[in-house]
Amino acid sequence: MAKIRIGFKTFGCKLNQYDTDFLKQVFQDAGYSVPNRGPYDLVVVNTCAVTARSAAKCRQAIRQAARSGAKVLVTGCYSQVAQAELKDLPGVVAVTGVLDRESLVEIARKALSTGETIVEVKPHRAGQPFQETPVREPSLTRAFLKIQEGCDDYCTYCIVPYARGPSRSRSVESILEEARSLVEKGYKEIVLTGTHIGLYGKDLEQGKAADRAGGRNWHKAQDKAGEYAHGEKIDLPLVVRKLTEIDGLIRLRISSLEPHDVTPELIHCLRFPQVCNHLHLPIQSGSDKVLKLMGRRYDVAGFLDIVNQVRKVVPDIGLSADVIVGFPGETEEDFESTLDVISRVKFSRLHVFKFSPRPGTPAYGFPGKVSGKEMERRSKAVIALGKELSLDFHRKLIGREVEVLVEDARARDGKLQGVTRNYVRTWFDGPDELKGRLIAVRAYEASSEGLLCQPVK
Ligand code: SF4
Known part of the structure; x- marks a missing residue:
């Protein structure tokens, strides 16, 4: 009998890409065919909810898959926070969230055989452990390695903590195991991946403290992380140091860090020859007032100080950033400050987002909405400035x-x-x-x- 053909469509960040690689693996291990091209019997749409636009693209992909005659299983961040918007779309036979990804195979089997629509979105709970989803064969040349999931920061505009749940960290041992296996398979670059990797270890340290106080037992993964750390503080710099000790790992990319996570210990890690001279530091705004409204944990002076410290250690570092324009209450003056700070930092690349009100977040109801037209103008101006700065950065490399x-x-x-x-x-x-x-x-x-x-x- 011909194998059931499963297709995948992934939206959003590196973490979703990693999760899709894991899902492909579990479907393959269960005997399904996972070809790169359709037609498919079932399409797994791994969704993103970060802006209204990403959510709309996901709905479009679901309709497209249904039109091709495939059934659709919707999973990921969007379905975690808005299952009701998705379950009745054409072709949808199952809706799941971001937990228990291994169970997707069984859910798909049931949905395909019974024809019933299965909705199984498990809620997040405080203290939930990291769920292991090791990937054997990453789909990209630069191998993403998931070390953490979830976020505790609750910036006022961000839906991610609701979708991904509280921060939880993978054990150091498990991270090293996957990294060693990637290096053995010939991967030259590992990209550390997570929702907010600067929070790495926070939950494990809390677990250690609770254990010392006799409050509760660590679960197994945390225990292993503790053993591996040999009494050292479990945090991102520890993970980076341990990874650089792996023979044969040539490039390690820290990638995205919240500005307030850039500690002296982390800056020290940038000196390791394996660690790539690139950081993505989402500045979001160059106005202290707007940063405060956004619930960000730094101000402009603090951000500039971090950039100075980083550049002292790595002068030719590439610094990229996310910027949100049109946040409620952002005046022309605030916007000018953003342009000014961006020019002063001389980012190598910018990702510009127009503020997108996400239902369920505090900023959804904030007063002082910026009109669509004005948001468009600001977005275009930042994109143009970003392009100029990128060009300047790239020009410096000519002849090298x-x-x-x-x-x-x-x-x-x-x-x-x-x-x-x-x-x-x-x-x-x-x-x-x-x-x-x-x-x-x-x-x-x-x-x-x-x-x-x-x-x-
Ligand atoms: S740090 Fe803020 S923006 Fe980033 S995921 Fe957490 S809540 Fe969202």
């Missing part, structure tokens, strides 16, 4: 030899592509044999998108 990790997928024009250590996208000609390898290229032309390069013989 840079190391790139060659990705599997070619660019649309057929060129090979890869990113530098400081996260600049590069394109160059070359044979397929270079895919997955670290090579030296020389940059000869810059754009705001990246660099045209030539491989160095």
Whole structure:
């Protein structure tokens, strides 16, 4: 009998990408076929809820899958917070959240065989442990490695803590196990992934403290993390240090950090030769008033101080950021401050978001809405500034030899592509044999998108 064909459609962040890789694996292990191309019997849509636009794209993908004749299983952040919006869409046979991902196979089997729509979204609870979802074969050349999930910060605009639940950390031992296996398989770069990786270890430390006080027993993963740490504080710098001790790991990317998580210990980690000279620091706004309204835990002076400290250690670091424009109450003056701070920091890349009110978050009801037209104008201005700064950053690399990790997928024009250590996208000609390898290229032309390069013989 032909195997049931399962397709996957992923929205949102690196974490969702990682989760999809895990889901593909569990379906494959259970005997399903997971081909890259349709037609499919069932499409798993791994959703994102971060903005109204991402939610709309997910609904569109569900309708599209249904039109192709497939049944649809909806999972991920959007279904965790808004199952009612999804369960009656055409083709939907199951809706699940972000917990117990392994159970998706059984849910899919039941839904396909009974024809009933199954809704199984488990609520988050305080103190829930990290659920292991190890990935054997990441789908991208740069291997994402999940170390943490959830967030405790509750910024006023953000739906993520409701969707992903409280912060919980994977054990140090389990992280190292997966990292070693990736290195053995030939992956050259590991990208640390999580909802808010700066919170790594907080729950494990709390578990340790409770255990010392005789309050409760650690669960197994926490216990292992404690053993591994040998009495050291369990935090992100510890994980980074342990990972850099793995023989054969060439690149380690910390990637996204909340500004207030950039501690002296973390800055010290940037000195390790394996740790890439790139950080994504979501500044969100350059106005102290707006940062306060957003519930962010730093002010502009603090942010600039962090940037200075980081640049003292790594002068050529690539600093990218997220920026939200049109937050309720953002005046022209606040917006000008944002432009000013962005210019002063000289970010290498910007991701610009228009404020999107998410139901259930405090900012949804904030007064002082900025009109759509004005939001559009501000967004365009920040995007234009971001492009200028990217171009400046890229121009500085012209004529220089840079190391790139060659990705599997070619660019649309057929060129090979890869990113530098400081996260600049590069394109160059070359044979397929270079895919997955670290090579030296020389940059000869810059754009705001990246660099045209030539491989160095
Ligand atoms: S730190 Fe703030 S913006 Fe980031 S996930 Fe947590 S609540 Fe959302």
